[in-house]
Amino acid sequence: MKKLVSDQLVQYLENRGVEHIFGLCGHTNIAVLAALEKSSIKFVNVRHEQIAAHMADGYARAKKEAAVVLSHLGPGLTNAATGVANAALDSIPMVVIAGDVPSHFYGKHPHQEINLHADASQYEIYRPFVKRAWRVDRPDLFPEILEKAFQLAESGRPGPVLVSVPMDIFSKEVDVALFEKLNHHTKKLHKPSIDNETAKEIVEKLIKAENPLIYAGGGIMLADASKELKELAEHFDIPVAYTLMGKGAISDDHPLALGMTGFWGTKFVNDMCLHADLILALGTRFSEADCSSWEPEYTFNIPKTKLIHIDIDPNEIGRNYPTEIGIVADLKQALSVINRVARELFPNGKENKELKQKISQYKQEFRKQNEEHIRNDCYPMRPERILQEVREVLPRNAFITTDVGWNKNGVGQQFPVYEAGTIFTPGGYCTMGFGAPAALGVKIAHPDKVVVSLVGDGGFGQNPALLATAVEENIPVVWVIMNNHAFGTIAGLEKAHFDTTYGTVFRKDGKPYSPDYAAIAKAYGVEGVKVQAAAEFKPALQRAIEANKPFVIDVEMINVPTPTAGHWNIMDIYSPDRKVHHVSVD
Known part of the structure; x- marks a missing residue:
């Protein structure tokens, strides 16, 4: 049995549990909009595609799953580009489905086509910032591409992907078996963890360090690992500094929370990082503003300070600082193992009342500095x-x-x-x-x-x-x-x-x-x-x-x-x- 691709696309999204799609109409995507009218999925209509992309970004962060953007070709896709790039640099999962020129008009320069360097090449615009950009050249390939798109957006280091679909493909019919086959494929991949030996090595280095410090990035939120981070910090009384994206990883009123580092950090927080002898970095790319342009006299003096870095993306480990132990793992999984091993090796943990008093005094003094303005x-x-x-x-x-x-x-x-x-x-x-x-x-x-x-x-x-x-x-x-x-x-x-x-x-x-x-x-x-x-x-x-x-x-x-x-x-x-x-x- 065959059905329209547009109808089967909407059915596929419903089966994935998609509840909202953000976007704007155009002549290339109205077949999908017509199918959405009969769907349980809510289409959130906007007046500009950048609004749709930013709305989807906020939705994905709050919902902790990939958001979906529906775009028109050409100016619609370029209008959305800034919002999609923003999601990419913050590792936010997003699937952008964009209408494209009719496949039978490749090379003829149809209405709103982008083709100065290659025919039907609008998907190339997104290549520098999405995890992958597909152009669907045959209707029978669309189901498989769609499944790959969601899987890639949500796995590893999350991020946006683009599926550029010629408008005629939305209006073709394909066998429903092609979409039904996807129902048997898992919609959630198991994430990598660490072994006991690696966890033991980390725990022993933390306990031996005189001034250890945890540096939390936005990866903590992406992995939903704030509880595990707090448990580790409290077990050994290790102070926690954070990046701009890591704000909230530990409550700001926690006695071990230091604050944000770098250019907009404070001297106290930067000095705590500078004088740490061991830093456990969790889900951060050590960005420029957070790291005082990586100049060693201001925030991080690595390799004098030893670094252990855990991140889901291997490209970030060692990019800006040499790393003594680099681990590619999901932070929630990795911290769960580290916490278990920490309790086994050092059941009583470690207490540092002097440190917590020092942090408390700093916070009081900082608040006093702002009293006059408040x-x-x-x-x-x-x-x-x-x-x-x-x-x-x-x-x-x-x-x-x-x-x-x-x-x-x-x-x-x-x-x-x-x-x-x-x-x-x-x-x-x-x-x-x-x-x-x-x-x-x-x-x-x-x-x-x-x-x-x-x-x-x-x-x-x-x-x-x-x-x-x-x-x-x-x-x-x-x-x-x-x-x-x-x-x-x-x-x-x-x-x-x-x-x-x-x-x-x-x-x-x-x-x-x-x-x-x-x-x-x-x-x-x-x-x-x-x-x-x-x-x-x-x-x-x-x-x-x-x-x-x-x-x-x-x-x-x-x-x-x-x-x-x-x-x-x-x-x-x-x-x-x-x-x-x-x-x-x-």
Whole structure:
């Protein structure tokens, strides 16, 4: 028996348990949309493909499974590219199904074809950042490619894949046996662990080290291994520092939690890493900003410090630092074995009250440094006060999405996160415009949780059309727009090094300019509040959360840099003979 490929595709996705698809229509994919109308799968319609990709990214992070994007060919696919690349650099599983030109028109340059270097080559655009890009050349091959696509997206180091499908193939018929055969194949692969001998070697090195340290990356969340990480840290009283993507791996109020490293880390945290004699790195790629541009005098001095590195991706082990023990394994599996062996060899563990007292004292002193700004009644508001009041209002298990600027750097440094996997940041690609649409995907995945997006006016202004989707789908996200009338972080950099803010601040007739985002929200049918005084912000946020509907809060913020004693060698590139970072911008 034969059926249309489009119908069988939707049936296949239903059988996989797919509940939502994010995308936008085009003449190449309407056969799939027609099939989806009769499906239990919800198609989430957007106004721009980048919104769809970022929504799918947030959904996949929160749901912990591959998200699906449906795209049109050509401009549809290129519009989505930034969001897909962002997912790739943060190791987020995603399957992009894109319509393509009709297979019988290869070489004729049909409507919207990308073919300057090869015929029917749109799938080549994604090759630098997806795990694999397929073009489906025959309808009978589509089922097998689809199965491979999901398996590859979710296995090993997760990431996006592309399946580019000529539109005529969606409308062809194939034998249902080709799809039914896939039902017998496992949908979840067993992940690699480590053996007892390797675990024993790691445990013995940890117990012998004078100043061991655990360095947690985003891989902890991808592996759902925060519980195992906490168990190991507590058994031996080992302090835990984390990357930007690793924030939340251990609760920020845990007595062994240090904080974020690198440029936006603090001197205390960087010094703890610098003076460690052994580091157990878990699920991190040692990225530049987290590692102070890999210069040994600031954060990590490896190989003077010995490194044990566990990661699911062998390409990351030894990439930036020489590794004494390198292990390719799933972190949850590996840490489970290490914890068992640790209890067997050292049932009483190890206690370090002095260390915990030292960490506690540092945290108290750090909080005191911000007290003046937190209590400041000035308007525009201090960013420190905005973050403090957001934290006071939100429940511990609320989800936060950020963008770039203070809402990423300041949140990483100053905003406590209490539960693993409740903060989503564009760490790898640092994409401006990620946070606002990603929050929609998170809320769809967890409709019972509070979801707040902390974004700048530059980031929110990238794609305000996401508000249309929020209204149509009734997705109650709260957006807090930290509005400094600028691309603030870059403005601070340019001012510090070149004494100008040209091209980085928003002005009209010499005065600060910003659209009225609260009014824009209302035009879309979303409730919006434009805060006029510092005392108004916290009540507005409380009201927004209680409203349980899409809500925009536009709050003006002074343009000051995230304070840091950290190092990033772009400063030396700009000003090789001066020691300057960012500065405030009036």
